Amino acid sequence: MENEKTPIQLPFLLNAVLVLVGLIAFFFVLDIGAGILIPLVFSFIFSLFLYPLCRKLEGYKIPRALAILICLLLVIAVLSLVFWMIYENILSFSADLPKMQERGQELVTSLQKFIEETFQLTSEGQIEWLRQNLRSFVNTGGQMLNGVINTTTNFLAQIFLIPVYTFFILLYRHVFKGFLDRVFDVEHHEKVGRILVQIETVIQKYIVGLITVVSIIAVLNVIGLMSIGIKHAVFFGVFAAFLTIIPYIGIFIGSLLPILYALAMTDSLFYPVAVLIWFQIVQVLEGNVITPNIVGSQVSINPLVAMLALLLGGSLWGIAGMIIFVPLTAMLKVVLDNIPALSPYGFLLSEGENKVPKFKSNLFLKKLLFWEKKKTE
Template sequence: MEINFPKYFKYTIILLGLVLLIWFLQTFKSILVPICFSGLFALLLVPLCERLERLRLPRPLAILLCIIMVIAFLAGLIWLLSSQLISFVQELGTLSDKVNEYIQKVQTFLLNNFGIKPTNGREFISKNLGTLQQTGTSILSGTLSLTTGALSVLTIIPIYIFFMLFYREHFRRFMFKFITRDKRDTLMLTIDNIQKVVESYISGLLIVIVIVAILNMTGLMIMGVPYAVFFGIFASVLTIIPYIGILIGAALPALYTLVQTGSAVQALIVIGIFAFVQFLEGNFITPNITGSKVSINPFAAILALIIGGEIWGAAGMILSIPIIAILKVLFDAYEPLEPFGFLLGDIKSNSDKPDVFSKLSSRVRTILNLKKEKDEQDKAAK
């Protein structure tokens, strides 16, 4: 006997479920965050691991080689950024005097041209800008604490990745236990499609970040801006935040150039370099690499970053974009939730022709409908 509950009761249960989900995510953050990072890395390493296995390498050895490559790459990147960051923080103490001199020049210009009386430059810095040395120290301490927290789970994440890759077929068979035999082929096809799209999107996003970082660093090096590597990589990572990311990424090197050289023209040139790279990324790089497979609209991306930051902090902001991309792919694959996938998608991608994944999803639905009609015909014949 089926019981029909009122709609307000169903919505109340859904709201309570969301509250419990957020509580669960926050309470078990120390367990879930390493698992999510491990799953993300495992998903990215599946193609490489399969290629190594085709070369007749044993699966454990192939997985170990993949993990060693990732660790070596991340270690080199952290070493490069940390060295530049430490040098940048040490230089912040000497920049405070240059900031004071620059403010005095601006005040003198305002006095001579507009009759505005100057105020105490040091008092202005202490009240409005704060002490740059203290700000740099807090940034460094926050970075070190984040690094310490990352090192505490550095040993467990490779173990998770190893077992996720080693038992990947076992996990699929586990999912089959919940599905009847006549629907397992369809489920297998859907899972393969989802995995391919998510892998291509996340790997494409990483490729875009690397290309944008190289372009940023090249432009800053041509301008002769110090710490071009740090500024370039920092801005490239922020490009995952639509529209706002480029502003934040360009503000820091532009302010540094303005204080270091005292030339507003050079600061504007730095901003122009980032704007040009952002133009290339939005119109040529991203469309040609990630294509229209998964396209998240800016509002959904920013909202995901805010929610991820509130739930899991910095780790949540890093994981928010890949997670919302995976959710969109799942929503597009499951017909009752397809409107939510449309809501998360960008206007351009929604108006474009269906991509390969959409065609495969419609093919799966056609197969399901044909099977359903055949079963009904068999029942009618009996």
């Protein structure tokens, strides 16, 4: 009988170095390949979301390519309707811009008088201070403007690529399945299939839950702004609700515009303060009640991991990374949970569910057999 080959055991330090080098290379590829990977990841997520509808249409004897086109056209039609409504509200909001400019000049004048009376700095001195700091401000503003223009241009280019990628991913999904069947041994096909189904479920629940959360937040924002007496409440409320897709900071960013509007268009501090308080209440409800109960425990990961994913995604891929790194982390958790050797890392990403992890390592089995033998002696 031939001796079985024992696996090579590498020293712990060498293993740690290899893992570290692998992580550095992985994030380096994510960074330099952002322009290609961002639309691909978005397309993969949308493909998982649209797959059940596409499969149902194909069940009615509709050709696969036509079924995919119908799904994409439905999504594009819904998004076009939403953006058209936002555009109409923007036109209505723009009518108040001259009045806002006049009110802004009054606020600047009042601020100058306050500084002059409080810090004994005349208007000429304030202008001189501004002139001295204007150059650095312009340079910084120019860099930010260039960054915004580049980001916007890249984002628009990627938007047009997403439906194309989504179409081909759904069209050739049988190729990807065949690839996985050839990569993994037959005895692992059932587990791979289970992982894919769970990932599909996670993505579908995440997107449906996100749409539901955005809708609820929009209604709450609009009701609150109307109750306070802010004009264009629908525009401000829906705009802030859409920013909810950026976890943790989206609602805060969305609240800045109505606060500034209330500050410029009203004569009392009650209105901007009331808007700030209302949006803070909505943010607390969204983070602690609405999102956890609607999105579900199968999608949720613990807040610390979500925050790290948010920061990591933002540093690598900007706003797009902040949006998609959280569901990607949830998908990673599904994979880790289904691999016994990696299940502790999946548990680390979770919120600490009261479930006993199933360890099936050889060491665990040896210990179990040892104690069973002790009992019988």
